[in-house]
Amino acid sequence: MFAKNNPYLRSLLIQLLFIPFLGLAILFFKGGTVSDPTTVGYSFYNNFISELGAFTAHNGEFNSPSMFFFIGAMFSLAVGCSLFFLEEKKLFDSTKNTFVFVKIGTLFGVLAGICFGLVAIPFDAFDISMKIHSYSAQYAFRFILLALMFNGIGIIFDPKFPTFYGVINFLAVFPVAKHSVDMYFNDFYQGSIPIEDVVLSQKIAVIALILCFVIRIIGAKSILKKLA
Numbered sequence: 001m002f003a004k005n006n007p008y009l010r011s012l013l014i015q016l017l018f019i020p021f022l023g024l025a026i027l028f029f030k031g032g033t034v035s036d037p038t039t040v041g042y043s044f045y046n047n048f049i050s051e052l053g054a055f056t057a058h059n060g061e062f063n064s065p066s067m068f069f070f071i072g073a074m075f076s077l078a079v080g081c082s083l084f085f086l087e088e089k090k091l092f093d094s095t096k097n098t099f100v101f102v103k104i105g106t107l108f109g110v111l112a113g114i115c116f117g118l119v120a121i122p123f124d125a126f127d128i129s130m131k132i133h134s135y136s137a138q139y140a141f142r143f144i145l146l147a148l149m150f151n152g153i154g155i156i157f158d159p160k161f162p163t164f165y166g167v168i169n170f171l172a173v174f175p176v177a178k179h180s181v182d183m184y185f186n187d188f189y190q191g192s193i194p195i196e197d198v199v200l201s202q203k204i205a206v207i208a209l210i211l212c213f214v215i216r217i218i219g220a221k222s223i224l225k226k227l228a
Contacts, residue, residue: 002089004222006062006224007083008084008087008090008091008224009217009220009221009224010083011080011083011084011086011087012080012084012213012216012217013080013217014076014080014083014211015076015077015079015080015081015083015084015162016073016080016210016213016214016217017076017080018073018074018076018077018080018210019210020041021069021070021072021073021089022049022052022067022069022070022073022119022144022193023051023075024066024069024154025053025066025069025073026042026065027066027071027134028064028066028069029047029051029052029057029063029066030057030059030061030062030066031040031057031058031059031061032057032058032059032060032078032228033046033058033163034046034058034195037058037060037090038059039049039055039058039059045196045198045199045200046196046199046204047196048199048202049070049202049206050119050123050133050137051070052066052067052070052122053066053067053070053071053074053119053120053121053122053123054067054122054124055067055122055124055125058122060202068124070120071120072210074117074120075117075120077113077116078111078113078114078116078120079117080110080113081109081110081112081113081116081144082109082113082114083104083108083113083135084109084112084213085105085108085109085113085147086106086109086110087150088102088106088151089102089103089105089221090223091159091160091161092154092158092161093158095165096157096158097157098146098153098154098157098158099154100110101150101151101153101154102150102151102154103220105146105147105148105149105151105152105153105154106147106151107145108143108144108146108147108150109144109147109151111139111143112139112140112141112143112144112147114157115136115137115139115140115143116136116140118132118133118136118140119133119136119137121133121136125175134156134187137183138180138183138184138187138199141176141179141180141183141205142180144176144209145176145180147175147190148169148170148172148173148176148212149169149170151169152166152167152170153166154166155169161223161225162219162222162223162226164219165215165216165223167217168216169212170210171208171212172205172211172212173207175201175204175207175208176205176208178201178204178205179198179202179204179205181199182197182198182201182202183198184204186198196209
């Protein structure tokens with residue numbers, strides 16, 4: 001009932017559907033890595049998350065149903081992320097000077113959601129899908145980074161919000177920023193960073209974002225009561 005009547009919490013729940021969908025995609029992944037197509041299953045240290053959504057796995061097999069679960073994961077993230085920032089904006093005091101930061105954060109949050117949705121396109125689907133997929137992934141992390149930063153400022157300076165949630169935003173910023181830098185160097189200066197390091201920084205950034213929003217959902221009820 002609480003989720004049904006609160007769009008803010010509902011947006012968090014939609015966003016966190018990413019977790020079970022991604023888990024199922026990993027479970028059914030056909031296997032293989034760029035360096036070793038014979039690898040069985042999904043490798044935490046050698047497979048990017050995006051590889052779960054490929055039409056054809058590195059071992060040459062059609063990557064179903066992993067691909068479809070990955071698409072579900074990215075669409076739930078895209079919709080939930082966009083709705084979350086739109087709903088959270090409504091909780092801030094629009095008369096405060098910091099509300100401008102929140103509006104900017106909302107814009108970047110919605111843009112991040114759109115980019116996460118584009119990441120759902122399998123990178124091996126057609127000729128330019130790799131480019132669309134790659135740029136969408138890059139900008140998804142950059143936009144969510146900026147969204148967390150600007151909304152974090154709004155949370156810290158809005159007395160109705162527990163400062164703790166602003167701090168959580170900024171803690172998530174660091175691993176997301178690290179992965180954004182790693183992706184940039186990997187795409188434009190290939191070989192400057194070991195691919196395993198880029199894969200690992202992606203996983204750390206995603207885990208940080210999941211923890212950030214899980215903590216938000218745990219505290220959502222108390223936040224809404226305080227803001228009522």
